[in-house]
Amino acid sequence: MTRFAAVLQRVEARLTVPQPARSRILHEMAADLEDLYAAYRARGLADADALRRAEAALGASPEAVEALVQVHRPAWERLLARFSDSGRHRLERGLLTGLTLVGVLVGAGALARQGILDDASPFVWPVLVLAAGTLAVSGGVFFRLVVKQDHRPGTVRAGLLPLLVLAAATVLMGGIGWVWEMSRIADDVSRLATVPADILVPRLRRASEVFALGLTSGLGGVLAWFHLRRRALAVERAEASQPVPATHSNRTGGVP
Amino acid sequence: MHSTLDTQSFAKSINELLVLSALREGPMHGYQIALELEERSAGMFNLQHGTLYPILHRLEREGLIAGEWSAGVGRRRKEYVLTRTGRARLGEGTGDVREVFARLLHVLGDGNGLRPGLATG
Numbered sequence: 001m002t003r004f005a006a007v008l009q010r011v012e013a014r015l016t017v018p019q020p021a022r023s024r025i026l027h028e029m030a031a032d033l034e035d036l037y038a039a040y041r042a043r044g045l046a047d048a049d050a051l052r053r054a055e056a057a058l059g060a061s062p063e064a065v066e067a068l069v070q071v072h073r074p075a076w077e078r079l080l081a082r083f084s085d086s087g088r089h090r091l092e093r094g095l096l097t098g099l100t101l102v103g104v105l106v107g108a109g110a111l112a113r114q115g116i117l118d119d120a121s122p123f124v125w126p127v128l129v130l131a132a133g134t135l136a137v138s139g140g141v142f143f144r145l146v147v148k149q150d151h152r153p154g155t156v157r158a159g160l161l162p163l164l165v166l167a168a169a170t171v172l173m174g175g176i177g178w179v180w181e182m183s184r185i186a187d188d189v190s191r192l193a194t195v196p197a198d199i200l201v202p203r204l205r206r207a208s209e210v211f212a213l214g215l216t217s218g219l220g221g222v223l224a225w226f227h228l229r230r231r232a233l234a235v236e237r238a239e240a241s242q243p244v245p246a247t248h249s250n251r252t253g254g255v256p
Numbered sequence: 257m258h259s260t261l262d263t264q265s266f267a268k269s270i271n272e273l274l275v276l277s278a279l280r281e282g283p284m285h286g287y288q289i290a291l292e293l294e295e296r297s298a299g300m301f302n303l304q305h306g307t308l309y310p311i312l313h314r315l316e317r318e319g320l321i322a323g324e325w326s327a328g329v330g331r332r333r334k335e336y337v338l339t340r341t342g343r344a345r346l347g348e349g350t351g352d353v354r355e356v357f358a359r360l361l362h363v364l365g366d367g368n369g370l371r372p373g374l375a376t377g
Contacts, residue, residue: 031333032287059304067310
């Protein structure tokens, strides 16, 4: 704990800046205070005087801290500054829902153009539903952690486990679809001496499509999970490495 | 045709120019910038650190200065350097200040025409 813990704690309580910026600011202040203190001591000031002079030089008035908060305010907050809290929430929810729908429609359109949805394996639909869920959850977590930088305690990792479960379920569903399609092909092969190509080829195509779809969507979800988890860990590490403990009430990341 | 002077933004830009000018001498930590300005101005420009950080961080965000963390003995410290854009801004800003003060002095130089109450403040 730094000798300037009291003054830094006062700054921290008002510093409603998202991590890791908040921790960096406090580290910068702590280092400057220590250097100032050392400089005053070198000039021959007594310990208590050097401490007092260094603290006075910091001059972290509420207005100065507020100016710092404004500089580090997330771009999203600045953009929506004119909206009320409820209006902002409605807008955010609408935007996220809209973007997810657009993503699903674009994806479905691409699949339809490729003819994947014509005579598709019945497992394609649950895979698509799970993929849409993965997209929605990863979009929501990305928005909260990266765009909005809302790092309230207990919510930093929220959504990460569901994202991983959804991504894994998507891969699994694709795999089950593949096994199911292949078992149907195996049944046909065992039942008939020779399976005509016009039956065999579409079945193989269906099997590979459902597998590829599940694998691609699931891997996309896993990649998103890795990226977002890294971001969440960076926030937690920054919080833990602050020179003074985080004040519970200000860990909202930009929103007082 | 010159626009009207916005005194608030002028004062803000003076602070920014002071920081940029301090960094012209070389890389510095926040507290060094404040001490340097105080020393160079013989105590006239005494920027408190609390005021300095928002300026530094805004200049950093605008790419006029760059902050670099150095892992010193015991603790990490942040050092600022002037970027090429910052150097250019300093040049422009110095020209603007010179012009503003030239006009101010021109106006003040016409002090005979001022009413006594105004002249003495």
